[in-house]
Amino acid sequence: MNRWIPYIAKRLFYMALTLFIIITATFFLMNFLPGTPFNNQDRLSASQLEMLNKKYGFDQPLFSRYLNYLGNILHGDFGISLQFSDQKITTLLGQRMGPSIQLGLQAVLFGTVVGVFLGMIAAMHQNRGLDVFCSLFAITGRSVPNFVVAVLLQYLFAITLKWLPIGLWDEGFRSTILPTLALSISPMAESCRFIRTEMVEVLSSDYIELARAKGMSEIRIAFSHGLRNALIPLITVLGPMTVSLMTGSLVVENIFAVPGIGEQFTKSILSNDYYTIMAVTILFSALLVTVIFLTDILYQLIDPRVRVEGQA
Amino acid sequence: MIEAILRVNHLSVSFDTYAGTVRAVRDISFDLGPGETLALVGESGCGKSVTCRSVMGLLARNARVEAGEILFQGEDLLKKSNREMRAIRGGKIAMIFQDPMTSLDPTMKIGRQIAEAVTLHRKVSRGEAKRRVLELLQLVGIEEGEKRYHQYPHEFSGGQRQRIVIAIALAADPRILIADEPTTALDVTMQAQILDLMKDIQRKTGTSVIFITHDLGVVANVADRVAVMYAGRIVEIGTADEVFYDPRHPYTWGLLASMPTLATEDEKLYAIPGTPPTLIDPQPGDLFAPRNPYALEADKIAEPPLFPVSGTHFAATWLLDPRAPKIDPPEAIRRRARERGSL
Amino acid sequence: MKKILSLALTLALILSLVSFASVEEEKKVLNWFIGGEVTTLDTTKTYDTISGEAVFYFADTLYRLDQNADPIPNLAVALPEISEDGLTVTVTIRDDAYYANGEKILAEDVVYAVQRIYDPEVASQKTTIAPIKNATQVRAGEVAVEELGIQALSDTVIEITLEAADPYIVKKLSDTGFSPVSKAFVAEKGENYALSSDALLGSGPFYIDGWTGTELSWKYIKNPYYWDKDNVYFDEINVLIVKDANTFLNLYEAGQLDGVSLTSDFVPLYEGDEALVDVPTLRMTNLELGINSVEVNPDYPHNYLQNINIRKALLYGIDREELVRDVLNGTAAPTVGIIPNGIAASPTGESVAESFGNLTYFDLEAAQNYFKTGLEELGVEGITLRLVTSDTDESIKIGTYLQSAYQTNLPGLTIDLANVPSSVRFDEMMAYQFDLALGGWTGEYDPTSYPNQFETSYAHNHGQWKSEELTELINKLNFEDGTDYEARWEHLRQANQYLIDNAIVVPLEQAVKSYLINPKLKNYITLSLGYSSFDLTRAYFEE
Incomplete structure (x- = not known):
């Protein structure tokens, strides 16, 4: 276990460094955004604007604002939202993050499991009936935008059949079913495609032939030997895919009236809400950096060839 | 006459490809006795691998068995269902492959890979399976079995990996072991070790071995009997002595001539001119004829059947027909026979 | 005994549920x-x-x-x-x-x-x-x-x-x-x-x-x-x-x-439905003209909009009925002037439209004449004007319509359309350097805020039109007229007339919100x- 410690420590350091650079770059780039962070800017008089700038410290020089900001986030204070009149950003994002993360994780989990399964079936029946079906399904899934799927699902299950709620987030797990389905189409299609390609290659390798010669059934071979080897490239993409899903899909969340964080990512930029922009950037980057780190660890667990060296 | 453990009768296998139907195996017959090693020799594409895969039931999807039967312990393997074959594969008949570097699953501990072969064919507990694995590891000469059990393939050298492959093959105590060019990918030292190991194991367990190779030197080392294949047919079959020292088929002459001995002086190495034919729509007559310096007119008309030379020695060449002219084998062959005789 | 007990329990459960339900029912x-x-x-x-x-x-x-x-x-x-x-x-x-x-x-x-x-x-x-x-x-x-x-x-x-x-x-x-x-x-x-x-x-x-x-x-x-x-x-x-x-x-x-608020896509589906309710708003959408961009920045490429005929061509050259009907699906009403209908009534109780008349109507022939005259005066064959709008669905729709309508109605006019985020548009307008911008104003109670947009010293006078006459009127409205309603109304009329006569801005439509209730x-x-x-x-x- 102790060979992991220096490795993890090194990685954590680099993660922190990456975050620091991102924070700094974003802070200074934001300065170039046109407009003001005040929603009512069309109607504010010049003196009112001046007063507002003074209150929120925007009349201070950029660098001192930067240092202030850094100092604050080290205390866990991410500032207040300008869009939402002085709400603490930690509260705002904190409350909204939950549903998005839940949906994201559910979608990735469900989509990947189903996608891997479909991909395996496709690979095992290469170029025959089931393969064609699975591949078509995957292509359709990639081509149809997830909000189209969302609206169709809503129409079918919530309005016509009335099995599931139309939207909102108030019926516990049942409320998450349709949005998860809509969001899972993308990871499902990706996984199916990846696994199929990898499995086809893996299934034609020598060690699989040997496994057959041992007298193993095709299915068992696929799960025991094939899957683990085919999974490796998929893990590479799973990371960023998960992050982009966890940080909310604006449209699907809107369609199902889910109080998620998706909208913040787009809206905060459009309304120049500086502190929210910083916070969501940090959030996204932190998630991404962490997921990449976890992915690397996952590699090592699955593929013994890339394990951290250092044993006797 | 000891009962043969495997009898292949008039086996013909073809492949459907986009280029046409490839007649890879054309009417092959041979026996395998208990405890004996039969070498299948020939160039690439002569059908030796296909034959063995037919025995194992591991043919590709586009393969068709046109005719023949493969009798194992009295039953025709070609008539068995996939499920029945899975019990035999790895259990009664095992196979080892050519490239040890890619024959093992890189993400699974080798101990487990061997254990799989055990539990697939024997109902044993995990503890018992592990004991068997350690036994096997010892059998194939891998030391520190306890420690090695938990290691991954990339932690072993090529030679060690081949031993592990052999261990897997032997896991369920098979009656027949098919070795498809097991030493081709190894260097000479390892080659010798593996061959020694295989002979050793064979002595201990009494397993019959079908040894596929294109290297006659290896054949000389291990084989009891030799079958020479060309273009999907057996062209000569006999005991090792008979085939090495009294070969009758021009192809066998060519093969032996291209194998240098200590007595070969610094000359250009002999190679049989030309290349083997594609087996799509084979032309009539003996397929070796185009490359055969001893070809007769008859070779262009019909394929020669197997003519007996002795009770155990057969060759498929019109030269053995009583009507054929008497031809002496090439000098190199006669020299070898002489050297042997003088020993 | 067990049976009776379970029956009794079930009854009790049902009764309690019923009473619970009926208690629930009373909440409105x-x-x-x-x-x-x-x-x-x-x-x-x-x-x-x-x-x-x-x-x-x-x-x-x-x-x-x-x-x-x-x-x-x-x-x-x-x-x-x-x-x-x-x-x-x-x-x-x-x-x-x-x-x-x-x-x-x-x-x-x-x-x-x-x-x-x-x-x-x-x-x-x-x-x-x-x-x-x-x-x-x-x-x-x-x-x-x-x-x-x-x-x-x-x-x-x-x-x-x-x-x-x-x-x-x-x-x-x-x-x-x-x-x-x-x-x-x-x-x-x-x-x-x-x-x-x-x-x-x-x-x-x-x-x-x-x-x-x-x-x-x-x-x-x-x-x-x-x-x-x-x-x-x-x-x-x-x-x-x-x-x-x-x-x-x-x-x-x-x-x-x-209740639900309907977007323009859905309004036609509920025509005639008893649940449909239309509420006119005071939100005016105007085509703002960057009249004096060249005064603000001497390097500005042209001064086309300083020509009153060009401006009048734009004012009369657009069919607001068509815009409202076909593009906005009835979620708006055509404007009658600078001041929206419904914000206030005249001293005699007339609406804005009744009192001031419809000053922003579609007159293709007149518009084309104005345009031709303007081109002659400028000494060019044709002009290109850049129209900047926000990138919301509605703004894009209106912008696209304006582009095609103007180019069809006024040959020689080319409109370059730019759909940008609101803050970008805002910045451009506040820099007072632009050609055409899709903007607007929503007033509250006092109609004065509408003409006030174009008063010389007003920060949001994006076109930078300078006029003492207008400033005088606005000052009277803000400081002199007090509660003299007739005087106010008259000054509002004059301000409205002034802005239209000089074609300082092109009012387009007044938003109507539609609901199902x-x-x-x-x-x-x-x-x-x-x-x-x-x-x-x-x-x-x-x-």
């Missing part, structure tokens, strides 16, 4: 909507209609507007006393008004609220709601907040001092900016005031519950201490923020909402003025 609930995310629920800080609507339920106002937009006393006992010169306004509030926590509402609470609006420490984005004395100085920090022209003369009397007489002052007093705010409560909550429903004190017919700043739904619960609680029908109003038009409609159709809902008021489209406080379901 309305399921309503909020059009988007609220930006703040602090009554002294709201500046948009969405937040304005959301606070309206729990913030009692001095006056309410009825369906004719006439003020009726609410928290105030009667219409205010206004001094001769119009500068002093005295309001007496009820003696029996209480907050949702049982505490009495006092005049000083109203004063405190208004002080908050102008207090630079509070930093409200609310624009001036009334010309209160010293407001600008207080905001600029030059003068203490106590010097603001609003004082509590007693527990129930408020005296407001204005900079200038304002004939619309009573209507303005219906704004939630004048709702009482308890100083003690604010002090208690500190920086958390108004950030969650616990930190808000309801003074109106309801109080808010279940909001912590990020929910998409919360409740308004009947205020048991409200002075008019007998006239408040609903025990609970559940509100939902629904952002997707389709989902919105589905919820309404499924009976989970009693549960036909069982009665006694609600739809408002074109002010910060809320609906007044549901005294609404009820017809049984």
Whole structure:
């Protein structure tokens, strides 16, 4: 276990460094955004604007604002939202993050499991009936935008059949079913495609032939030997895919009236809400950096060839 | 006459490809006795691998068995269902492959890979399976079995990996072991070790071995009997002595001539001119004829059947027909026979 | 024995459920909507209609507007006393008004609220709601907040001092900016005031519950201490923020909402439906002209818009009926001038359209003539103008329509369309350097704010049109006319005429909001003025 410690420590350091650079770059780039962070800017008089700038410290020089900001986030204070009149950003994002993360994780989990399964079936029946079906399904899934799927699902299950709620987030797990389905189409299609390609290659390798010669059934071979080897490239993409899903899909969340964080990512930029922009950037980057780190660890667990060296 | 453990009768296998139907195996017959090693020799594409895969039931999807039967312990393997074959594969008949570097699953501990072969064919507990694995590891000469059990393939050298492959093959105590060019990918030292190991194991367990190779030197080392294949047919079959020292088929002459001995002086190495034919729509007559310096007119008309030379020695060449002219084998062959005789 | 016991238990269970259900039945609930995310629920800080609507339920106002937009006393006992010169306004509030926590509402609470609006420490984005004395100085920090022209003369009397007489002052007093705010409560909550429903004190017919700043739904619960609680029908109003038009409609159709706002895509589907309600708004969409860009920046590539004929061509060269009908699907009405129809009536009760006439009509021939003349005067064969709009769906639709319509109607005119984020458009307009921009204005009560947009010194005079004549008119309206309604109306007419005659701007359409409302809902008021489209406080379901 102790060979992991220096490795993890090194990685954590680099993660922190990456975050620091991102924070700094974003802070200074934001300065170039046109407009003001005040929603009512069309109607504010010049003196009112001046007063507002003074209150929120925007009349201070950029660098001192930067240092202030850094100092604050080290205390866990991410500032207040300008869009939402002085709400603490930690509260705002904190409350909204939950549903998005839940949906994201559910979608990735469900989509990947189903996608891997479909991909395996496709690979095992290469170029025959089931393969064609699975591949078509995957292509359709990639081509149809997830909000189209969302609206169709809503129409079918919530309005016509009335099995599931139309939207909102108030019926516990049942409320998450349709949005998860809509969001899972993308990871499902990706996984199916990846696994199929990898499995086809893996299934034609020598060690699989040997496994057959041992007298193993095709299915068992696929799960025991094939899957683990085919999974490796998929893990590479799973990371960023998960992050982009966890940080909310604006449209699907809107369609199902889910109080998620998706909208913040787009809206905060459009309304120049500086502190929210910083916070969501940090959030996204932190998630991404962490997921990449976890992915690397996952590699090592699955593929013994890339394990951290250092044993006797 | 000891009962043969495997009898292949008039086996013909073809492949459907986009280029046409490839007649890879054309009417092959041979026996395998208990405890004996039969070498299948020939160039690439002569059908030796296909034959063995037919025995194992591991043919590709586009393969068709046109005719023949493969009798194992009295039953025709070609008539068995996939499920029945899975019990035999790895259990009664095992196979080892050519490239040890890619024959093992890189993400699974080798101990487990061997254990799989055990539990697939024997109902044993995990503890018992592990004991068997350690036994096997010892059998194939891998030391520190306890420690090695938990290691991954990339932690072993090529030679060690081949031993592990052999261990897997032997896991369920098979009656027949098919070795498809097991030493081709190894260097000479390892080659010798593996061959020694295989002979050793064979002595201990009494397993019959079908040894596929294109290297006659290896054949000389291990084989009891030799079958020479060309273009999907057996062209000569006999005991090792008979085939090495009294070969009758021009192809066998060519093969032996291209194998240098200590007595070969610094000359250009002999190679049989030309290349083997594609087996799509084979032309009539003996397929070796185009490359055969001893070809007769008859070779262009019909394929020669197997003519007996002795009770155990057969060759498929019109030269053995009583009507054929008497031809002496090439000098190199006669020299070898002489050297042997003088020993 | 077991059987009897289980039977008895089952009966008991059923009975309890039934009684529970019947108790539930007695609660009167309305399921309503909020059009988007609220930006703040602090009554002294709201500046948009969405937040304005959301606070309206729990913030009692001095006056309410009825369906004719006439003020009726609410928290105030009667219409205010206004001094001769119009500068002093005295309001007496009820003696029996209480907050949702049982505490009495006092005049000083109203004063405190208004002080908050102008207090630079509070930093409200609310624009001036009334010309209160010293407001600008207080905001600029030059003068203490106590010097603001609003004082509590007693527990129930408020005296407001204005900079200038304002004939619309009573209507303005219906704004939630004048709702009482308890100083003690604010002090208690500190920086958390108004950030969650616990930190808000309801003074109106309801109080808010279940909001912590990020929910998409919360409740308004009947205020048991409200002075008019007998006239408040609903025990609970559940509100939902629904952002997707389709989902919105589905919820309404499924009976989970009693009202829905329709976007232009859906309006045609409900033509003639008894649930369809149209509410005209005061939101004007104008094509703003960057007339004097070349004065602001001498390197500006052209000065085409300084030519009055070009401007007139643009003014008369667009078919507003077509725009409204085909592009906006009836969710708007064509303009008649600078001032929207419905904001006020003439002294003789005529509407803006009736009194001022329709000055912004479509006259293709005249427009083409103007354009030809303009081109000749400029000495060019054709001109290209860049039109910048926001990148919202509606703006893009209108922009695209304008481009094709103008290019068809006025040969020789090429329009380059640029759809950009709102803040980018805003920046361009504030730099006063642009050709054409899709902008607009939503006024509140005083029509003066509409022509005021183009007054020389006004910060948002994007076209930088300089006119002493207009400045004079605006000054008269703001400072001289006072409560002389005839004079006001005449000056408004002149301002309107002036701006149209000089084609300073091209008014396009006036937004109409369409809703589907549960036909069982009665006694609600739809408002074109002010910060809320609906007044549901005294609404009820017809049984």
